Amino acid sequence: MSPIPIVLAGCxxxxxxxxxxxxxxxLRHGLDLRVVAVRGRDRQREAGEWGPLTDLPELLERTGAxxxxxxxxxxxxxxxxxxxxxxxxxxxxxxxxxxxxxxTHWDELEAAAGTAGRSVRISxxxxxxMPAGDLARSVLRGFDVEEIAGxxxxxxxxxxxRLADGADLAGAxxxxxxxxxxxxxxxxxxxGGDAATKFRLLSALLWGWNPAETRAETEPITGxxxxxxxxxLRQVARAARDEPGVVRVALTAEPETSAxxxxxGPEKAVRYDCGEAGQVTVSGGRSSPRGAALAMIKDxxxxxxxxxxxxx
Ligand SMILES: NC(=O)C1=CN([C@@H]2O[C@H](COP(=O)(O)OP(=O)(O)OC[C@H]3O[C@@H](n4cnc5c(N)ncnc54)[C@H](OP(=O)(O)O)[C@@H]3O)[C@@H](O)[C@H]2O)C=CC1
Ligand SMILES: N[C@@H](CC=O)C(=O)O
Numbered sequence: 030m031s032p033i034p035i036v037l038a039g040c041x042x043x044x045x046x047x048x049x050x051x052x053x054x055x056l057r058h059g060l061d062l063r064v065v066a067v068r069g070r071d072r073q074r075e076a077g078e079w080g081p082l083t084d085l086p087e088l089l090e091r092t093g094a095x096x097x098x099x100x101x102x103x104x105x106x107x108x109x110x111x112x113x114x115x116x117x118x119x120x121x122x123x124x125x126x127x128x129x130x131x132x133t134h135w136d137e138l139e140a141a142a143g144t145a146g147r148s149v150r151i152s153x154x155x156x157x158x159m160p161a162g163d164l165a166r167s168v169l170r171g172f173d174v175e176e177i178a179g180x181x182x183x184x185x186x187x188x189x190x191r192l193a194d195g196a197d198l199a200g201a202x203x204x205x206x207x208x209x210x211x212x213x214x215x216x217x218x219x220x221g222g223d224a225a226t227k228f229r230l231l232s233a234l235l236w237g238w239n240p241a242e243t244r245a246e247t248e249p250i251t252g253x254x255x256x257x258x259x260x261x262l263r264q265v266a267r268a269a270r271d272e273p274g275v276v277r278v279a280l281t282a283e284p285e286t287s288a289x290x291x292x293x294g295p296e297k298a299v300r301y302d303c304g305e306a307g308q309v310t311v312s313g314g315r316s317s318p319r320g321a322a323l324a325m326i327k328d329x330x331x332x333x334x335x336x337x338x339x340x341x
Contacts, residue, residue, distance in 0.1 A: 030056075033333055034065040034092045036085075036121070038112060039100035040074075042209060043126050043153070046322035047098060051329075058330055065092045085112050089119040096329050099125040100153070100321070103226075110134040113149070117141040122332035126153030126321045128226050132240045135233055135340075142339045150328030150341045155230050156181050157321040159314025161299045165234040166341055172303035174235055176269045181227040183295030183316030184211040184218035185250060185264035189280075190294060192253040193261065209317045210295045221247030221264060221278035228266040228276040231299070234340060236270055247278040256282045261290045288312060 035051065037044055048064050055062035066088055067074045073082045089097065097116030101109055110130035113123045114137060123138070125131070131138070131154060142149050155162035161181070165174075180186050184205045191201035202219070205211035217223040225245035232238045248264075256262050260282040268276045283290030288298050288310045298312030314320060331341065 030059065030061045032061045032063045033096065034063055034094045035096045035098055035329065036066045036068070036089055036092060036094040036116075037064050037098045037100070038068045038109075039102075039127070040067050040069050041100065041102075042318035043321045043325075044098075044100035046319045047100060047325050050322050050326050054326065058334065060330065060333060062329060064098075065094065085115050086119050089116060089121055094119070094121045096332055097121040097123050098325055098329065099123065099127045100325070101127050103127050103129040105129045105133070110137070113138060114141050117145045117147050117149070120145060120147065122147045123149045124153070124325050124328040124332060125149070125151055126157075126325055128154040128230065131230055132226060135240050139339050146338050148332050148335075148337050148339060148341050150332050151230060151234075152324040152328050153321045155227050155234075156297055156299070156324075157183075157314060157316045158323050159297050159299070159311060159316075160324075160327075161227075161231060161297075161311055162234055162341070164299075164301060164309070164311055165231045169235075169301055169303060169309060172301075172306040172309075174270065174301050175304050176267070176302040177228070177231060177235070177299055178265055178267045178289070178302075179228075179297070179299030180224075180263050180289050180292055181266055181297050181299060182218050182221075182224040182264060183297055184215060185221075185224065186292050186297070187295045188219070188250060189253065189262045189264065193256070198250070198252060205295070208295070220249045221245075221266075224264055224266040224278045225276050228268050228278070232268045232276060236273065238273055243274050243276055245276045245278065248280050250280065254280075259285050261285055263289050263292070265289060
């Protein structure tokens with residue numbers, strides 16, 4: 030069995046969990062996955078030794094990397110985009126939990142992947158271990174999805190439930206951070222920005238919208254307003270095929286018996302309104318560094334085993 034070399038960018042909680050999972054579960058499905066290099070901000074580890082960062086195309090070529098895995102901050106610094114494009118040009122698939130470059134460089138990445146005949150797999154960026162992206166891109170193809178609605182930020186659901194139980198906002202956010210759900214800077218979790226990002230990406234997979242041109246209207250979590258009996262407040266993202274280029278995130282009271290109102294803690298769900306085919310809902314999937322890393326493992330296997338190109 031020949032090894033599948035992987036170069037990993039990012040050694041925070043998600044990157045570390047991915048490297049551990051490759052070490053634990055790399056020998057699967059007839060493949061021998063191996064992380065051959067890990068890159069940090071300005072350092073790089075190869076053969077167990079840390080040294081200075083080297084040129085990425087040279088590293089990819091020297092190691093024969095088949096996959097470039099990204100788990101670096103979604104802070105919009107141009108490096109994630111540049112390195113993903115370099116990886117595709119070098120003939121590696123890209124598997125990413127990082128979201129920012131998908132928003133800014135969607136078309137460039139799609140074109141580069143098409144030219145190289147490689148895929149860019151983004152499950153880790155669209156809902157961690159919940160396979161919402163897979164449904165959007167391929168499973169529901171042909172159903173002509175008309176509308177999507179969902180709770181895709183685990184922190185928001187967790188915090189709103191804690192507020193309903195009487196906790197204060199700062200304490201609820203700190204608890205979500207200790208559980209590894211909230212980002213170190215929870216601003217995007219609470220503002221609706223992260224949910225909007227995930228819906229911009231799902232809309233791109235579903236309807237071909239360019240995320241860079243998709244506008245987001247968001248409502249932040251600041252406290253807990255009165256909610257009718259039998260309902261729970263949820264941060265709900267929505268997008269509709271007939272209103273292209275707009276994603277809305279609002280706090281709405283959902284019946285406790287519904288798919289969104291019934292979610293607990295950091296669970297997530299997306300409901301796809303498929304017109305004549307009816308509604309299809311996907312829920313669950315862990316929202317945590319390990320959950321995101323598992324999604325990246327799934328995507329790594331998919332990239333290597335399935336001969337697809339472009340976004341998945
Ligand atoms: N936490 C979760 O549940 C989920 C997170 N995500 C996304 O996964 C990504 C990774 O998150 P997380 O593991 O928390 O890590 P961080 O976002 O905290 O990233 C930290 C790591 O990235 C490295 N780093 C920083 N800047 C760069 C850069 N420009 N290029 C390469 N490496 C860099 C750092 O290296 P050094 O150690 O050298 O400083 C550090 O190891 C984020 O984009 C996040 O939004 C997605 C889904 C779920
Ligand atoms: N902070 C996010 C995790 C990654 O996307 C969340 O709460 O869902």
